[in-house]
Amino acid sequence: MISGEYDFSKDWTAFLKFGMRATKMEYFYNNFTLTNVNGSATARYRYNNQLNKADSLEIGVRGKAETGVLKHELTLAANRIHYTRYMHNRWLGAAVPANFWNINLQIPNNSLNWSQPKNDENTFTGFSVADIISTKDERWQFVLGLRQQKMKMDYYNITTGQIRSSYDKDLFLPSYAILYKPNKNFSIYANYMQGIDAGGAFVTNDNAANYGEAFAPFKTTQYETGIKYDFGRWATTLSAFNLKSPTLMSASNVYTPSGEVRHRGLEWNFFGEPVEGTRLMGGLMLLDATYTKSIGGRYNGNRVAA
Numbered sequence: 001m002i003s004g005e006y007d008f009s010k011d012w013t014a015f016l017k018f019g020m021r022a023t024k025m026e027y028f029y030n031n032f033t034l035t036n037v038n039g040s041a042t043a044r045y046r047y048n049n050q051l052n053k054a055d056s057l058e059i060g061v062r063g064k065a066e067t068g069v070l071k072h073e074l075t076l077a078a079n080r081i082h083y084t085r086y087m088h089n090r091w092l093g094a095a096v097p098a099n100f101w102n103i104n105l106q107i108p109n110n111s112l113n114w115s116q117p118k119n120d121e122n123t124f125t126g127f128s129v130a131d132i133i134s135t136k137d138e139r140w141q142f143v144l145g146l147r148q149q150k151m152k153m154d155y156y157n158i159t160t161g162q163i164r165s166s167y168d169k170d171l172f173l174p175s176y177a178i179l180y181k182p183n184k185n186f187s188i189y190a191n192y193m194q195g196i197d198a199g200g201a202f203v204t205n206d207n208a209a210n211y212g213e214a215f216a217p218f219k220t221t222q223y224e225t226g227i228k229y230d231f232g233r234w235a236t237t238l239s240a241f242n243l244k245s246p247t248l249m250s251a252s253n254v255y256t257p258s259g260e261v262r263h264r265g266l267e268w269n270f271f272g273e274p275v276e277g278t279r280l281m282g283g284l285m286l287l288d289a290t291y292t293k294s295i296g297g298r299y300n301g302n303r304v305a306a
Contacts (some may be wrong), residue, residue, distance in 0.1 A: 012063035020055045028112065031206075032098065044095040046206075050087035051116050052203045059243065073132040081124045084117035089156060089206075113124020117158035120214075124165065146177035151198065155214045165214050171196060173219075187233075190225040197245060203255045217258050220245035226267075234280070241265060244292070251295050260293035261304050 008014065013023040026049035034041045060077030090110075095302065128147040151168040177191035201215040202270045226239030249259040269283035289304040 005028050008063075011065070012061065014061045015059070017058045019055070021053070021073070023052045025050060026114070029112040033095075039099055039101045041098045042095040043098040045092040045113050046089060047092055048089040049116060050085060050088065050089075052083070054081065054083045056082075061192075069112060069136055071134050071136065073134075075130045076128070078124070078127045078195065081122075082125075083122045085119045085121075087119040088117055107205050118154065118156050118161065119158060120155045123152045133189070141177075141179040143175070143177035143179075143191070145174040145193075147175075149173055151217055153214060153217075160210075163274075167214060167216055169216065171219065172218075177264050185230045187215055188226075189228075191223075193222045193224075195220045195222070201246075201248070202297040203248060205250075205255065208250065208255050209253045209293070210255055213255070215248075218246045218257065231272070234270060236268070236270040238268050239266070241267070247291075249299075250296055258293070259291060259299070261289065262292045263287065263289045263304075 001017075001045060003015070003017040005016075006014045006128035026047070026048050028045065030043045037174045042252040056079065058076060058077060062073070062126045065072045065074065112241055113172050126147055126149040128145065130143070133142040133144070149171045151167065151169055151171065154163050154164065155165045157164045165296060171193045173196065175191070175193040177189060179187055179189040181187050197218045197220055201218050203211055203213045222241060222243045222244060224239055224241040227236060228237045229235060240263065244260060244262050246257045247259040247261045248255045248257055251258070265285055265287040267283065267285045269281070271279075271281035273279045289300040291302050291304060294302075
């Protein structure tokens with residue numbers, strides 16, 4: 001990793017960040033499935049090895065400006081992330097009998113040879129603008145964020161090396177926030193954000209008929225409102241949030257992005273130094289995660305597995 005900054009003036013700074021990484025791993029594991037209530041089961045083995053490579057670049061400028069009675073903290077940035085995964089995750093032999101009460105997992109007599117065909121290649125490029133607007137007395141703050149994101153994702157047939165599915169699209173992701181401080185210790189805020197989840201749009205169930213299929217990255221939306229009070233030596237926050245995102249669901253053993261999950265809850269946190277040299281932090285969360293859309297409404301209202 002390398003990063004650097006250059007100050008044009010006391011208020012404006014340019015920045016540049018660049019990084020690269022390569023990771024390598026392999027693991028052997030089994031799928032253990034109970035077949036009846038007496039403990040009979042089957043075990044089937046898999047071997048996975050992979051090489052992951054990535055590089056990233058970000059360049060931008062940030063600074064301060066004033067327009068009349070308002071102050072601005074501006075950030076403009078462009079970035080690119082390129083990720084390539086070489087992976088071979090395969091079954092080793094057929095399912096073998098096992099017993100829940102006397103598990104004797106033997107490695108099949110297979111050659112665990114290293115293999116790293118190209119599995120997928122992803123490129124994410126984007127441009128973002130953020131402006132933190134505040135009044136001169138800083139009682140009011142407004143945050144405006146805009147991001148234009150381009151996502152190119154190619155998934156390969158590991159046998160032929162040909163692209164089997166691809167996704168190439170531009171997404172517009174806004175975010176907004178407002179904060180009001182009745183006094184210097186008390187803050188009230190609310191925000192709205194959109195994000196993307198590429199990992200959740202990939203079929204990872206290896207028993208599915210369309211195992212490995214990739215869909216368009218999921219766009220998530222979040223609403224949040226809360227308060228913060230600073231007592232001096234310690235502070236506390238209380239917030240309510242609502243997050244919605246699509247999810248994959250199966251019909252006839254084929255997964256499609258036909259569902260929706262909602263995470264709604266309350267969160268309370270505290271942190272501070274009640275006695276000099278002793279710092280405490282903690283919190284509680286009440287979370288309700290349910291399916292709000294499903295195929296034929298079958299799972300609507302059901303809790304989402306943790």
